[in-house]
Amino acid sequence: xxxxxxxxxxxxxxxxxxxxxxxxxxxxxxxxxxxxxxxxxxxxxxxxxxxxxxxxxxxxxxxxxxxxxxxxxxxxxxxxxxxxxxxxxxxxxxxxxxxxxxxxxxxxxxxxxxxxxxxxxxxxxxxxxxxxxxxxxxxxxxxxxxxxxxxxxxxxxxxxxxxxxxxxxxxxxxxxxxxxxxxxxxxxxxxxxxxxxxxxxxxxxxxxxxxxxxxxxxxxxxxxxxxxxxxxxxxxxxxxxxxxxxxxxxxxxxxxxxxxxxxxxxxxxxxxxxxxxxxxxxxxxxxxxxxxxxxxxxxxxxxxxxxxxxxxxxxxxxxxxxxxxxxxxxxxxxxxxxxxxxx
Amino acid sequence: xxxxxxxxxxxxxxxxxxxxxxxxxxxxxxxxxxxxxxxxxxxxxxxxxxxxxxxxxxxxxxxxxxxxxxxxxxxxxxxxxxxxxxxxxxxxxxxxxxxxxxxxxxxxxxxxxxxxxxxxxxxxxxxxxxxxxxxxxxxxxxxxxxxxxxxxxxxxxxxxxxxxxxxxxxxxxxxxxxxxxxxxxxxxxxxxxxxxxxxxxxxxxxxxxxxxxxxxxxxxxxxxxxxxxxxxxxxxxxxxxxxxxxxxxxxxxxxxxxxxxxxxxxxxxxxxxxxxxxxxxxxxxxxxxxxxxxxxxxxxxxxxxxxxxxxxxxxxxxxxxxxxxxxxxxxxxxxxxxxxxxxxxxxxxxxxxxxxxxxxxxxxxxxxxxxxxxxxxxxxxxxxxxxxxxxxxxxxxxxxxxxxxxxxxxxxxxxxxxxxxxxxxxxxxxxxxxxxxxxxxxxxxxxxxxxxxxxxxxxxxxxxxxxxxxxxxxxxxxxxxxxxxxxxxxxxxxxxxxxxxxxxxxxxxxxxxxxxxxxxxxxxxxxxxxxxxxxxxxxxxxxxxxxxxxxxxxxxxxxxxxxxxxxxxxxxxxxxxxxxxxxxxxxxxxxxxxxxxxxxxxxxxxxxxxxxxxxxxxxx
Numbered sequence: 010x011x012x013x014x015x016x017x018x019x020x021x022x023x024x025x026x027x028x029x030x031x032x033x034x035x036x037x038x039x040x041x042x043x044x045x046x047x048x049x050x051x052x053x054x055x056x057x058x059x060x061x062x063x064x065x066x067x068x069x070x071x072x073x074x075x076x077x078x079x080x081x082x083x084x085x086x087x088x089x090x091x092x093x094x095x096x097x098x099x100x101x102x103x104x105x106x107x108x109x110x111x112x113x114x115x116x117x118x119x120x121x122x123x124x125x126x127x128x129x130x131x132x133x134x135x136x137x138x139x140x141x142x143x144x145x146x147x148x149x150x151x152x153x154x155x156x157x158x159x160x161x162x163x164x165x166x167x168x169x170x171x172x173x174x175x176x177x178x179x180x181x182x183x184x185x186x187x188x189x190x191x192x193x194x195x196x197x198x199x200x201x202x203x204x205x206x207x208x209x210x211x212x213x214x215x216x217x218x219x220x221x222x223x224x225x226x227x228x229x230x231x232x233x234x235x236x237x238x239x240x241x242x243x244x245x246x247x248x249x250x251x252x253x254x255x256x257x258x259x260x261x262x263x264x265x266x267x268x269x270x271x272x273x274x275x276x277x278x279x280x281x282x283x284x285x286x287x288x289x290x291x292x293x294x295x296x297x298x299x300x301x302x303x304x305x306x307x308x309x310x311x312x313x314x315x316x317x318x319x320x321x322x323x324x325x326x327x328x329x330x331x332x333x334x335x336x337x338x339x340x341x342x343x344x345x346x347x348x349x350x351x352x
Numbered sequence: 353x354x355x356x357x358x359x360x361x362x363x364x365x366x367x368x369x370x371x372x373x374x375x376x377x378x379x380x381x382x383x384x385x386x387x388x389x390x391x392x393x394x395x396x397x398x399x400x401x402x403x404x405x406x407x408x409x410x411x412x413x414x415x416x417x418x419x420x421x422x423x424x425x426x427x428x429x430x431x432x433x434x435x436x437x438x439x440x441x442x443x444x445x446x447x448x449x450x451x452x453x454x455x456x457x458x459x460x461x462x463x464x465x466x467x468x469x470x471x472x473x474x475x476x477x478x479x480x481x482x483x484x485x486x487x488x489x490x491x492x493x494x495x496x497x498x499x500x501x502x503x504x505x506x507x508x509x510x511x512x513x514x515x516x517x518x519x520x521x522x523x524x525x526x527x528x529x530x531x532x533x534x535x536x537x538x539x540x541x542x543x544x545x546x547x548x549x550x551x552x553x554x555x556x557x558x559x560x561x562x563x564x565x566x567x568x569x570x571x572x573x574x575x576x577x578x579x580x581x582x583x584x585x586x587x588x589x590x591x592x593x594x595x596x597x598x599x600x601x602x603x604x605x606x607x608x609x610x611x612x613x614x615x616x617x618x619x620x621x622x623x624x625x626x627x628x629x630x631x632x633x634x635x636x637x638x639x640x641x642x643x644x645x646x647x648x649x650x651x652x653x654x655x656x657x658x659x660x661x662x663x664x665x666x667x668x669x670x671x672x673x674x675x676x677x678x679x680x681x682x683x684x685x686x687x688x689x690x691x692x693x694x695x696x697x698x699x700x701x702x703x704x705x706x707x708x709x710x711x712x713x714x715x716x717x718x719x720x721x722x723x724x725x726x727x728x729x730x731x732x733x734x735x736x737x738x739x740x741x742x743x744x745x746x747x748x749x750x751x752x753x754x755x756x757x758x759x760x761x762x763x764x765x766x767x768x769x770x771x772x773x774x775x776x777x778x779x780x781x782x783x784x785x786x787x788x789x790x791x792x793x794x795x796x797x798x799x800x801x802x803x804x805x806x807x808x809x810x811x812x813x814x815x816x817x818x819x820x821x822x823x824x825x826x827x828x829x830x831x832x833x834x835x836x837x838x839x840x841x842x843x844x845x846x847x848x849x850x851x852x853x854x855x856x857x858x859x860x861x862x863x864x865x866x867x868x869x870x871x872x873x874x875x876x877x878x879x880x881x882x883x884x885x886x887x888x889x890x891x892x893x894x895x896x897x898x899x900x901x902x903x904x905x906x907x908x909x910x911x912x913x914x915x916x917x918x919x920x921x922x923x924x925x926x927x928x929x930x931x932x933x934x935x936x937x938x939x940x941x942x943x944x945x946x947x948x949x950x951x952x953x954x955x956x957x958x959x960x961x962x963x964x965x966x967x968x969x970x971x972x
Contacts, residue, residue: 160432246471253428253466254486254530255459257451264485269476 040336047329054325055107059100062314062321072312073116090116103318112319117311122319125304130323132202133289133300139220140285144228145278151228152235152274157262159240167232174229179288183222183295190218200297219296223288227281234274242270272339279335283328373443375538375570376402376425376462381437383417383424383594388432389641395420396594396649397437399667399674402538407564407571409585409602411578411617413890415638417594419467422540422574426462427454441538459489463536467543469523473515479526480511486533498529503559520753521552525559532563539564540572545580549752549917554961557584576890578621579963582606590614593638593649595664600673606965610673610680613650620895622965624920631924633895637860648677713776714879714911715764715798716740720773722759722935733759735935736773743878746905746912748926748943750919750958756935761881761915766794778878795826799872803884805864809856809871815842816852819871826875841870844907845900862893866900873904879911886921898925919962923947931955 069092070083078086087093091102106113112122155167174182191199197218203211242248243266251261290302297303301320308316383395395417402408410418423429425439427446439446441461449457466472474482483495491498499507502525515523524544531539541560545553557580564571573584581588582602589599590611598611609615619632636653639645647664651657656679667676722734734756741747741764751757762768763775766782774781777797782790799822802808809818816838823834839849845866851859859867865885872880882901886894902925905912914925922929923943930940931952939952950956 246466246468247474249428250464250466250472250527250530251474251482251485253426253458253464255455255457255489255534256485257455260485265474265477269474 036340040333040340043333043336047333050329051322051326055104055322056100058318058321058325059103060096062317063096063099065314067312067314069116069312069314090114107322112322113315115308115313115315117313118316122315125316126301126319126323129299129301129304129320132298133293133302136216136220136223136289136293136298136300137282137285139216140223140227141282143220144224144231144281144285147224148228148231148235148274152232153239153262153267155232155236156239156243159243164236167236171229171232171236174225175233177226179222179226180291180295182225183219183292186218186222187295200295202298202300215298219292219298222295223285223292226288227285230281231274231277234277235271238273239266239270242266275335275339279332282331282335286324286328374401375404375406375442376400376572377438377440377443378421378425379438379440381421381424381439382435383420383429384434385432385641386434392641392644394594394641395424397667398591398594398596400425400589400596400599402570402572404537405564405568405570406587407573407585408587408589409573409575409581410589410591411575411581412591413576413617413638413892415593415640416591418574418576418591419542420594421591422464422542422572425538425572426458426464426540428464459486459531459536460534461536462538462540463531463534465524465528465531465539465541465544467546469520469527469547470515472527473523475515477514478511479513479515479518483511483526483530483533486530489534491533492535493533495529498533499526501532501563502526502529503555504529520548521556524548524552524556528556528559528563532567532569535567536569538570538572540574542574543576546575546577550919550958551752551961553580554963557963560584577963578606578618578891579625579965582965583963590617593644594641595649596667596674596676597650598673598675598677599667604673610670610675611650611677612654612656612679612681615681616653616892618965620892621920624891624895624898624924625965631895631899633899634892635896637862637893638890712743713740714743714778715913716776717760717764718774718776720760720763720770720775722756722763722768723771733935734763734770737932737935737937739764739930739937739940741879741911741913743911744905744909745928746902746914746926748922748929749913749915749932750917750922750929751932752917752958754934755932757915757932758883759935760932761800761883761913764879764913765798765800765881766790792826795822796828796875797877798879798881799875799877801865801868801872801880801882801885804888805868806861806888809864809868811855811857813856814852815847815854815856815859815867818856818867819852819874822871822875828875837874838870841873842867844873844904845870846896860893861889862896865889865893865897869897869900869904873908876908877910879913880905881913881915883915884917885914887916887918894921901925919947919958931958 068083069090070086071078074082074086084093091099094102103113110123112126114121115125118125151167151171155164158164187199190197197214201215203215205212243262248261248266251265252258256264289300290305292298293300293302294306301323304316305320307313308320378398378400381395381398381400382393384391384393398417398421400408400410400421410421412418420429424435425441425446427439427449429435435447441457446454446457473479477485480495483498487493487495487498493501495511496507499510504510504522504525510518510522510526515526518526528544539560544560545556548556560571561584563569571584573581575581575584585602587600588602588605590597590605590613592613598605598609598614605614606618609618613634616632616634620634622628623630623632634653639652645652647662648654648657651661654661658679660678665676665678667674670680717737717739720734720737721732724731724733737756737760739747739760749757749760759768763770766775766777769783775783777794780793782794785793813821816835819838819841820834823829823837828834829837838852842849842851847863847866847870851863851867856864856867865888869885885901886897889897898921901912901914904910912925914922916922926943928940929943929946931938931946931954933954939946939950939955946955947959950959
């Protein structure tokens, strides 16, 4: 009886052919641009690092020869090491070394900066990975639980605790941690690092403390992001449809809600990992871990500019790389290309 | 009053199917939201019985709790709800069931079809994944068969699609197929067609009816559309402010309403359908739960109310129906109100009828073509449209989504530049003017009223600020004269001038639409474009707004362009009707001619698809 069915059957929605791949493609283009931009960012970072450090009142010659060396000795040292060349020349040399992955020499220690970072970096990476795992796992569990019991006591407790750890200064948390577990309970060492070769339990107990302290603010912030995002998603109509169709709440949560809800938190992870890198400097110092942070602090204290530059460059590269990886991850995980187009 | 005693007393169940035990029996259901509304019961002592295979409608305006009742029946209320009473499915109280039992009931016993198919489907999963998820719980049919059953061909393509890639009708069908996947005994359909175009709405309703006949499930049809209800349901329950005011066989209830609210709703729709000279609205609007009055909750809007109504009337049996009213309409005067309103106090539209000698054109489109450019593709939204609106004339633009009616309205207002053709506004080709000059001219002489006032007006401002805004922006008058204008236009749309102080968010939908109209009138335009001005409103309030539009047009000799998909609104509110399809005008002419003698097959299809109360009235 109805003569015109043009609007419904057969015909696709008018916008569908365009909106489908548009979101993803646009995002892929964005990521591509990021990748191209990365070398430029690193160039900028290297320049800033070099010039700013050069402007610091540190004199490498004095640092190397000690306070008792006279002016003549210092000038000879500077000439031997090319320290009296003009700034552009030294920067060019620095860049040329950088391209060949040489980070220069320490003026104090016998090892090259490469060797020093080669020793420190694996330790910091272990610490960061452990902290990331702890933070992601705990924030997932707590965030989802809090969202599920939104407005109830469990949610309140989680939210208050998260707010506390997000706000508390990290060095203080570190000190309290040492006080409680090392001095008070005596279950963990107060500091220092034992390599894996000394045995798993020594290695683990030396890293777990600093990793937890490093993870805490990060976990707290992530818990809040995940809680908000999951709670938002749980309130959506399609959840009601699924429950109404007889699916169990667990199936709905794991099968549908989390996939949609975790997209936002994933995009934030990259930013937080950056924050964690600066946190690592503090934590390594508090726990006396010979990682990149300790190396940097020693370098600064001793006026060893080569080390400071090397650590800063490696830090910047890792940060850029981590963020590009997170962007790519997002591209893979994002199931709804269209939503990007819409927003 | 334990659950067992109430469920074992079937004496109260009305209707012819009372021989069998009812499929769903709701007794004395009370639902409150203590955190939001305090002690007020949002559902207050609701009774409802649905027999096996029976179709029962629940009607009422928005805010009357009809959707809430549907959710309560499927035990899908949010955890913050405070519930008492019994909801028995096949004799067992769903509230006493364990989670496991509930999961068995949901989908296989009671299934729900929700209103907005876009948000009710998971945006991140393909249709196939969502269907398979449900079928895996124990279905005798495959996803392909299900899609075929709801009339979706090309099931391969649909199964692989994500919801946003489908049309509204297709999405609604998918939602129905999910509900039917496990052969439920009861389907709760919560306004399943509200968001759809008329012809699609017709298809979906026919689909539901067909499926109900072939599969034999019982249907609880929640709707505000009395026309639809009269076609679908054998029994009807009318709700007002969380209470059942009248229930019984649909033909009885809609044919001879006894409760003043039912009669009011019916008059509002009927007067629209039969083109009474003035519509018959119900005064006022449904209050939010915190403002529910004690006793009969309808009494503040009821012409028959007196002191006795301060106590709550019981829902009592009276010749084949249940009724809660102290002053019901007499059983004999079947829709007695019809002739009363036709008293025609001041025929508003008749004075400015078609052949005014000095018919001056306010706005005119000549051969307008509009293309939208997307990623490498071009969509032709308007394909050469010619149209004129004269002073004092009301033109209706009708068509389904995607027909180009909104694009046309916008290009008439200088907002969408045509790729060819011209738009003349009082003999000026507005797209020849420089951009700013165009906006300035049109802002002073044309105004728009949008569909949903709640989202088109800034909810943080006061009513006065909203109405004053265009005057300030355009620099019309000084502070004192603006205040005077605000008072004057507010009064002309039937709002007290003191309303200017109230915040926008405190107003009801109908009041807000009046404010939107007042804002449009503030610049004293000669053209008003109303884009679906009543589709966000309840039928009783729709009538108020439409009457108001008509009155103001006559009084101010305005050119009015009404854009709508509602055939009844266009018929009441316009003298001239333009029917659009795929960016072209397929038919236009005097409104009555179009409705009485449609020429184009598309117009005929639109008219045939619109649900009609007439059918129910003529049946008896």
